[in-house]
Amino acid sequence: MSESTTEVRLSKVTKRFPNGLVAVDKADLTIAAGEVVCLLGPSGCGKTTTLRMIAGLEFATEGDITIAGRRVNDLPARERNVAMAFQFYALYPSLTVEDNLAYPLHAEGLNRSAINERIRQVAKVLELESILKRLPHQLGEGEKQRVAVGRSIVRTPTCFLFDEPLSRLDIQLRQTMRTQIKEVLAKLDKPTVIVTHDQIEALTMADRIAVMRAGRIEQVASPHDLFSRPANVFVAGFIGTPQMNLVGATLLDTAASGGVVTARFHLLGETISAQVEAGVAHLSNGSKVTLGIRPRSFELVSSGTSDALHATIDLVEPMGAEVLLHLVEADADLRCVVPHTMKASVGSKVGVRCKPGQLHVFNESGILVQ
Amino acid sequence: MANPSNRPIGKSGWGRTLGAAAVSIVYFFPVLYIILTAFKTRQDALAWPVKFIFTPTLENFVSVFYRTTVEGGAAEATGFGLYFFNSMFIGGTSVLLALIIGTAAAYGFSRFPLRGNETYLFMILTTRMMPPIIAIIPIFVLFRIFGLSGTYVGIIALYTAFNLPFSIWMVKSFFDDLDRDIEDAARMDGSSEFRLFRKICLPQVYAGLAATFVFAVILTWNEFVFALLLTGTQTRTVPVQIVRTIGGAIGVDWGLLSALETLFIIPVVLVTFALQNQLLRGVTFGTIRR
Numbered sequence: 001m002s003e004s005t006t007e008v009r010l011s012k013v014t015k016r017f018p019n020g021l022v023a024v025d026k027a028d029l030t031i032a033a034g035e036v037v038c039l040l041g042p043s044g045c046g047k048t049t050t051l052r053m054i055a056g057l058e059f060a061t062e063g064d065i066t067i068a069g070r071r072v073n074d075l076p077a078r079e080r081n082v083a084m085a086f087q088f089y090a091l092y093p094s095l096t097v098e099d100n101l102a103y104p105l106h107a108e109g110l111n112r113s114a115i116n117e118r119i120r121q122v123a124k125v126l127e128l129e130s131i132l133k134r135l136p137h138q139l140g141e142g143e144k145q146r147v148a149v150g151r152s153i154v155r156t157p158t159c160f161l162f163d164e165p166l167s168r169l170d171i172q173l174r175q176t177m178r179t180q181i182k183e184v185l186a187k188l189d190k191p192t193v194i195v196t197h198d199q200i201e202a203l204t205m206a207d208r209i210a211v212m213r214a215g216r217i218e219q220v221a222s223p224h225d226l227f228s229r230p231a232n233v234f235v236a237g238f239i240g241t242p243q244m245n246l247v248g249a250t251l252l253d254t255a256a257s258g259g260v261v262t263a264r265f266h267l268l269g270e271t272i273s274a275q276v277e278a279g280v281a282h283l284s285n286g287s288k289v290t291l292g293i294r295p296r297s298f299e300l301v302s303s304g305t306s307d308a309l310h311a312t313i314d315l316v317e318p319m320g321a322e323v324l325l326h327l328v329e330a331d332a333d334l335r336c337v338v339p340h341t342m343k344a345s346v347g348s349k350v351g352v353r354c355k356p357g358q359l360h361v362f363n364e365s366g367i368l369v370q
Numbered sequence: 371m372a373n374p375s376n377r378p379i380g381k382s383g384w385g386r387t388l389g390a391a392a393v394s395i396v397y398f399f400p401v402l403y404i405i406l407t408a409f410k411t412r413q414d415a416l417a418w419p420v421k422f423i424f425t426p427t428l429e430n431f432v433s434v435f436y437r438t439t440v441e442g443g444a445a446e447a448t449g450f451g452l453y454f455f456n457s458m459f460i461g462g463t464s465v466l467l468a469l470i471i472g473t474a475a476a477y478g479f480s481r482f483p484l485r486g487n488e489t490y491l492f493m494i495l496t497t498r499m500m501p502p503i504i505a506i507i508p509i510f511v512l513f514r515i516f517g518l519s520g521t522y523v524g525i526i527a528l529y530t531a532f533n534l535p536f537s538i539w540m541v542k543s544f545f546d547d548l549d550r551d552i553e554d555a556a557r558m559d560g561s562s563e564f565r566l567f568r569k570i571c572l573p574q575v576y577a578g579l580a581a582t583f584v585f586a587v588i589l590t591w592n593e594f595v596f597a598l599l600l601t602g603t604q605t606r607t608v609p610v611q612i613v614r615t616i617g618g619a620i621g622v623d624w625g626l627l628s629a630l631e632t633l634f635i636i637p638v639v640l641v642t643f644a645l646q647n648q649l650l651r652g653v654t655f656g657t658i659r660r
Contacts, residue, residue: 052554055554055558056557056558057554057557057558076557077554077557077558078557078558078559078560078561078562079560080558081560082558083558084554084555084558086551086554086555087551088549088551090549090551090552090554090555091552092552092555092556092569092570093552093573093574094570094573094574094576095569095573103556103559103561103569104559104560106560106565107559107560107561108560151555151559
């Protein structure tokens with residue numbers, strides 16, 4: 001099998017359930033060999049359904065799913081040679097760890113000594129040697145997770161699927177497992193799809209992230225691009241903590257000088273001008289836009305500075321190295337992150353200004369203007 | 371913590387323990403009385419006030435199997451050996467058959483629903499809604515036509531049919547409670563549907579099967595009316611013969627009857643005891659989720 005054909009490709013894949021619910025709507029996605037793609041989205045956005053369609057546990061209503069160059073739409077799960085680790089591990093309760101690992105190998109028709117050899121290798125990589133004779137209910141959460149991962153890598157599948165792999169682990173274990181899974185996956189050089197609702201998990205593990213909402217893939221991009229150039233208002237609000245500030249505004253006019261476009265906006269009863277993407281110049285004056293400013297893109301300025309928004313501090317949330325300020329202006333809430341050295345008291349008036357080049361402008365349909 | 375006092379869960383104080391013991395004695399007293407009477411002579415059994423201290427005897431147990439039926443005659447075999455064998459053979463076979471067929475059916479109903487699945491299940495349940503005795507005439511006619519009266523095949527087939535609805539419903543509930551992700555995982559691991567059933571699903575419901583087995587055994591062990599009407603001299607079960615043992619020329623022999631009942635209780639107690647761990651897990655199945 002050549003390197004270029006081991007990819008997983010979804011084209012216009014739709015899943016309509018018998019009750020009429022469209023869980024996935026014309027999803028296009030390609031996962032290359034060795035690439036880790038995270039499906040990220042709120043609950044019910046169709047990410048798990050997408051994963052189950054690749055797995056063969058659900059069948060696509062429309063569209064094509066190809067794995068390693070072969071259309072697999074009509075193949076049952078057992079014939080797809082896809083490995084999946086489930087959210088609740090789905091270890092076989094009546095089988096020992098060893099037999100759990102051996103189970104996928106029986107289907108490959110290996111003899112006993114070959115099976116033992118493979119189990120030994122996987123057990124070594126994932127440090128399972130001491131628990132091989134135990135039953136799943138005698139394992140801790142982290143051990144269960146490692147067995148689940150082990151069971152999926154024990155054979156040589158065409159691709160790997162993980163459903164919320166770390167959601168059941170405590171924070172410390174999560175970090176260890178994240179690194180361990182990343183290391184294991186890097187060696188395997190297969191397409192990998194991870195479903196998660198935790199953006200930190202997605203941002204740290206994925207080469208690319210597909211953000212889903214209501215059955216649609218809203219944006220596919222690298223973690224950095226997703227963060228710095230969110231394609232629309234939904235992605236902008238979904239990625240990043242604390243959440244991006246999204247404020248309705250009216251574009252007054254734009255001016256270009258030396259390749260830098262500056263626009264004037266009317267928002268929250270004030271008028272500001274800011275550096276924007278060149279595309280904003282094509283919007284007509286007076287059009288309604290949404291401005292997106294990340295809480296860390298604000299800088300505090302003294303009251304009365306031009307181009308600043310003036311607001312009252314409503315709530316102060318210390319976050320360790322930084323402090324999250326909740327500001328109120330004209331009934332709008334703004335979130336603003338400042339260094340903890342900054343002295344801020346509830347009720348005082350402050351001015352905030354967006355750092356240059358960090359303002360996102362979305363048009364009336366919520367699409368990023370660039 | 372859900373436990374209001376600081377006592378570890380599972381450790382009750384003396385008050386509760388004694389209270390539970392008192393309730394247990396009330397429930398267990400009739401059984402205790404029967405067992406005591408089984409070891410009494412005919413005089414002791416009839417004594418008033420009731421004797422709790424007496425010299426135990428095994429003569430009642432001997433006369434369950436051998437006794438003189440004619441004044442001054444030699445002891446004869448009563449046939450109870452055969453009747454006990456019949457009860458165990460008929461009960462055990464029919465319950466096992468019902469369990470095997472019921473498990474297969476339950477898995478089908480649970481995993482491969484037909485159109486109108488619920489209707490089928492309801493129809494199966496309706497056979498247990500009416501008292502079985504109202505079907506006696508058609509059953510009697512069937513047994514006559516096929517020559518099943520008095521045969522093992524006949525009564526075993528009948529008991530299997532009686533146990534089947536219960537087995538299907540109970541085992542289905544165990545299959546319904548299983549985690550479907552585990553089955554999906556097995557499918558993705560290349561498992562065939564049969565291997566999935568045999569290696570993954572079935573072992574998870576062993577406790578449930580054991581519980582179903584015990585309940586069905588108890589019901590079948592006690593069955594009287596159909597056994598009375600449809601078994602013959604060679605296939606008669608113990609309950610039928612117990613009734614025939616009541617009475618006699620000189621009044622009811624309570625000692626003998628108690629010995630018989632004591633022996634009758636033993637197999638069920640043994641089965642329940644052997645499966646007690648499974649039984650507990652079986653009846654609490656699904657109440658504790660991951």
